[in-house]
Amino acid sequence: MTFPIEEWQAKAGEVAARLHPAGPMPLARNGMAELDPELASLVQVLARGKYYADDTVDLKTRALCTMACLVAIGEQRYLENWMGNAITAGATVDEITSILGQLFVYVGTPRAVTAYDALVAVRDRIEAAGS
Amino acid sequence: MTFPIEEWQAKAGEVAARLHPAGPMPLARNGMAELDPELASLVQVLARGKYYADDTVDLKTRALCTMACLVAIGEQRYLENWMGNAITAGATVDEITSILGQLFVYVGTPRAVTAYDALVAVRDRIEAAGS
Amino acid sequence: MTFPIEEWQAKAGEVAARLHPAGPMPLARNGMAELDPELASLVQVLARGKYYADDTVDLKTRALCTMACLVAIGEQRYLENWMGNAITAGATVDEITSILGQLFVYVGTPRAVTAYDALVAVRDRIEAAGS
Amino acid sequence: MTFPIEEWQAKAGEVAARLHPAGPMPLARNGMAELDPELASLVQVLARGKYYADDTVDLKTRALCTMACLVAIGEQRYLENWMGNAITAGATVDEITSILGQLFVYVGTPRAVTAYDALVAVRDRIEAAGS
Amino acid sequence: MTFPIEEWQAKAGEVAARLHPAGPMPLARNGMAELDPELASLVQVLARGKYYADDTVDLKTRALCTMACLVAIGEQRYLENWMGNAITAGATVDEITSILGQLFVYVGTPRAVTAYDALVAVRDRIEAAGS
């Protein structure tokens, strides 16, 4: 099987430009990118080029699904990143709040509160940047 | 604070009719419903009446987010249930497949394969019912 | 089905007064309470009014069970909160220490040490307040 | 440091007799007991002899705490075992049901339903044995 | 960045031949392979070609590490698969048993017993095939 890596790379660049119009995303400076840049790059190319760029599902819905998955994993840094991406892709704080209410039922309060706290942090950063 | 329980109950009934047009959902016959029917009923009224029925976010997007959250939790029975709900709300097997590919990046293969296996089971049931 | 919400609210107030005689609990100022106060309030009314206030099981045993559940989830903030509640409801640091030893067998050292660390923090706060 | 192993062994035997008056517990025939009987035995001696036998906390409360911890881990086989132990130590199905309602708030529906289903299985086995 | 996909594919084939001398591995017939064969293939090429084939770490140590990681995740199907791979790569049942004892300390009994049970199943299959 051959993989359309160049095509994914081109599309991944377009998604990156849509999600991070002001420049490269902050998570790019993590330990995986430092210690195994080939893996970090391939994972981004695959995720963005094969999936986030594929309009079978629109980018806003995809960002919300990734966020919903992360609510159950409970990593606040990733949650803030993908809540920001969802908002960049067109979601509102009200929409995310309403989805978190629905997800509380499946994950319970500790995980849900971590997610609400992440959303408060993202909202406050956006408001501070906009004022 | 007062809670609009009656309004949620009415809206929850509408959501139930949309998600389960052929009758009550199979999960209703679980241990929570048998041992603590008041809690099971309140959880359904809250989830469906306050959230799933709230068109701040459309029902298809909500069902996909619940499914994405369950991918990380890894419960096959719930996954099949919500994949079926997402399809009833308008999602296609191709859309769900494409979202699972994106979620693989965050949860890894064991959880992702559980989700793909659930989707195969749901698809096969739908095809068997339709033939 | 109708839900005795007013009755739960009354009982929830009594439980809150028992668990937090000095005033409202600190966790009340979290992201869920800020972004979705209706859900945060209903969850408290349900948990405290229907369960913690129900003397089928005494409040001390209930607080210890919630703590034991949180040991497996591993959220230090919630652990400290419920260890404090268990102590308010009559548990001692020695009793909680003895339960943590038993739970180590099921959760392993990383989760167990998080719980012991939480208990050290709670004990130190109580001793500092009492001196 | 020396460890009072013989004392724990004697106390562990008393706890085993209280929890399993009809004979050895079924979980004793697991893979750990077969492949590493020394570890399996030491873990039982430690858990039962140092903790479950220690009346700093009564056996019923301990069994309920272990069950509450397992609700968050979500292993049905262990849940059924410890719900049975809690009942042997004096708990009722109503008490366990009431505790599961309280724990739902922290773990969400998939984990809670697994626990309610385990309790239904335990209750049905007890009723079948008693009739 | 360019990725040496063809090189990984060649090396992945060599690893597959070492791990599954009798033919393709059973897990290849899962839902991911059926619904998204491109992703399933890329994941195998990456894992086997870039990592398992890289003799920075020998294959036996790598298989034991994957198994140790899966002990914490708790998926019996994957555990059996990688215990089998570790044995094919030169590990013995005694070595795996000794590693499981060490991992018990970090994961607790429910996860550890799942792993010991998986090892009993793998050992019994090997003995049945050899007799």
Place this chain on the structure above:
Amino acid sequence: MTFPIEEWQAKAGEVAARLHPAGPMPLARNGMAELDPELASLVQVLARGKYYADDTVDLKTRALCTMACLVAIGEQRYLENWMGNAITAGATVDEITSILGQLFVYVGTPRAVTAYDALVAVRDRIEAAGS
């Protein structure tokens, strides 16, 4: 059954000397050691004396397996500790980096990035100490 506790204690001391030639390990000052020193001591004697000291599997492989298990659990403090132990037992940063790439496939990016970040921290500490 009798347990060779004194033999384990002697062997555990040798392992401790190998893993922490400069003195006692930092984790020894945790809440478990403070609140239940008998349990903390027995767990160390068991882990080090019965398993880490047992040359059925060499200490470097054991440390890598414990690290791999902790990658899935996701506790950064423990990860740093065992990455340091693996390096003391002979592993290199390159070997650990290569194993983390392989484990990414099973745990996904949030857990993998936590592990790479831990390895960066350990490597930086070693380099700072060596310069």
